Amino acid sequence: MPELTEHQVVVNGVRLHYVAAGPRDGPPAVLLHGFPEFWRAWERQIGPLARAGFRVVVPDLRGYNLSEKPPGVAAYRVGRLQADVAALIHALGYGRAHVVGHDWGGIIAWALAVRQPEVVDRLVILNAPHPAAVRRVFRKPAQWFRSWYIFFFQLPWLPERFLRRFGRWALRGTNPAAYTEEDRRLYEEAWAQPGAATGMINYYRALFRFRREGQDPLVRVPTLVLWGERDVALLPELASGLERWVPDVRVIRFPRASHWIMRDEPVRVNNLLMEFLST
Structure with missing residues (x-):
């Protein structure tokens, strides 16, 4: 990685830690x-x-x-998470930005593009389902079976203990070099931050406890979807038929990549990102 700078900023009522790199005028x-x-x-x-x-x-x-961990499940509703990102973009002095999201970051990025498209220049999603695709595909027993952990995360305290003790085993890609032992150690340090385990799992608890506000799911910004087809948690068909809700979309599938697509095939992912964000 190039030289990174670390920062703290208060946005949307919460203090976020972030790192930055690259030219300030880029x-x-x-x-x-x-x-x-x-x-x-x-x-x-x-x-x-x-x-x-x-x-x-x-x-x-x-x-x-290192970001703030507000108490309570309600603090982790998708609307608040999406508002964090919009406020961060504005706090940094930008009117809009390219937004790239993986997994929960992708869910937040979808929400941002739906609700505040004026702050999104181009959108890139990696293995994160569009909200309308979730409603369609999650009716299938095969997807419910893959999503068992979401139900487990609704329990009190036990998921937190499970994450701290066994979370490292979730970080396994199809590429043997996807995660090193040093990577896993750093992740365990992050999970051990006070309140982190509960904050992270509260994302899933909020999904169950708070119904999403009615919203037209149309995404009006240019979008690239990269999908690792060996994802053990999400069916590949979640990346199908997106043109109904995302008119300007390109979907590229990675047959040999897992959920951790940017770790499994970083060179190809990077080339596609730079090509898409530069046009």
């Missing part, structure tokens, strides 16, 4: 991590994007690592 690209990661999820993308001239901004989402 086009901004905000990278949003998923569960159970933090900003280092993008360590193989930050350098290439920064060297290509982008101002790369990578926050720890609320509840994660």
